[in-house]
Amino acid sequence: MVLSVAIAGCSSGTQKPEQQAQQKKETVIRYNLGAQPETIDPALNSAVDGANVILHTFEGLVNLDEHQQPVPGVAEKWEVSNDGLVWTFHLRKNAKWSDGQPVTAKDFAYAWKRALDPATGAEYAYQLYYIKNGQAFNEGKATADDLGIKVVDDYTIEVTLEAPTPYILQIFAFPTLFPVRQDIVEKYGDKWAQQADTYIGNGAFKVSEMVYQDHITMVKNENYWNKDAIKPDKLIFTEMTDESTMLASYENGEVDVIDNMPSEEISRLQNDPNSGFVLGANLGTYYIDFNNQKPPFNNPLVRKAFSLAIDRKAIVENVTKGGQLPADAFVGPGFPDADPTKQFHDVQGPFYDATKANVEEAKKALAEAGYPDGKGFPKVTYLYNEGQGHQNIAQALQEMWKQNLGVEVELASQEWQVFQETRRRGDYDIARDGWLADYTDPMTMLDLFTSNSGNNNAQYKNPEYDALIDKAKKTNNEAERMQAMHDAQQLLLGQDWAVAPLYFYTDPYCVKPGLKGVIADPLGFKRFHFAYWENQ
Structure with missing residues (x-):
């Protein structure tokens, strides 16, 4: 801007086009991200706030357009084998990092192996289980050399999958699979993504300034x-x-x-x-985590009682007021079933009446659990992250559980980054949670609760559930795949009451x-x- 003013001051007469271009007003857009992200490291991030930064500063092999359809990113083209198992991506040779170095196939291979390495502790490591031996490597049962990742040359990478996956291109567009620079990560360690001058990306933008919590x-x-x-x-x-x-x-x-x-x-x-x-659409669910491993919520009858005691319609109409839909399942509208003209949500149907609390059944379940009318129920706390909206919901839930179950629930809030870690460790009784889809398939909502998922904050563990999700990921039959996921959700909510969905998100x-x-x-x-x- 100083330069353009100097040129304008020295010139006399009509400006040349290039001078006019220099004086063109800078296009600046200011967006409120919300809380300071816990991390903006592509391998470690698991939240929307961090992903919003990563999506602007990094780029994967594939991008998603405004209709969520895969389009070329760093890969200018790709081909897949007839059996759907081997994908070969050809990188564009003019793709560069923000410091001018070329983006190569080795950068992707390093990033994927790093995310899968158990030492990294990536919560989203399971998004790479689609790669051959990805899960085995993450669980210490295979080596990095066993992975279905082959760097053919600097601009060609070959990926072998465990099974054909209809939504795999959307996975390749997901931030956890974005490349990172090995030299930068190894030189600066955990701090590489905490300061602007070391945060080297390959996306459309580069970070010029970071001011903590500002x-x-x-x-x-x-x-x-x-x-x-x-x-x-x-x-x-x-x-x-x-x-x-x-x-x-x-x-x-x-x-x-x-x-x-x-x-x-x-x-x-x-x-x-x-x-x-604007009242936009979101694919996702706001829900309550019960700590499935900690008394008294290790008892499915207690979880059932607390879930049925909630008047979800009252929450969306009187508390959130953003056009949300009361949730009668975990997988909401918008995900296709085996027949793409039908929705997964509609095919399975509701698990309970989300338009009102079922007080009679809730009290019955709590009595069967050994707490008739709430008598003898231990002290428990509902934990949520700071924010007026979350607080309002917490207070509504507190009143419903008191009125409908006779149970006193204390409330506690924590700053976002602290809350994420507390919830991840399972250091809570009941906690607020929410999940937005990573891609447009029901699997993105359901593999969340497998025993090895880093985002399974409810600490839910059911080998039968794990087997159903594994079956859905490996079968070639679309009808069988969807049925396995329907069966899994039946276990999650119809039998185990592992979590309590509150509402399906909108995006105001x-x-x-x-x-x-x-x-x-x-x-x-x-x-x-x-x-x-x-x-x-």
């Missing part, structure tokens, strides 16, 4: 292979967690996009044509009028690669 600034990556198609010059992701503060900042013009706001303000925003409010967000091209996908991500200001 903001992350990204600028266009001049070394990105498709940089000319990228619209914004700069992205600023702020880190406000209070819903009222977010909305005030948006309405004061301090941020351009928010995807959280006080529930009591949603009606006003919906009715204001100038608010930029606000975008400043005049900002075009923002992609809000049903997986919960906001993408700004092609966003621009109208009339700028």
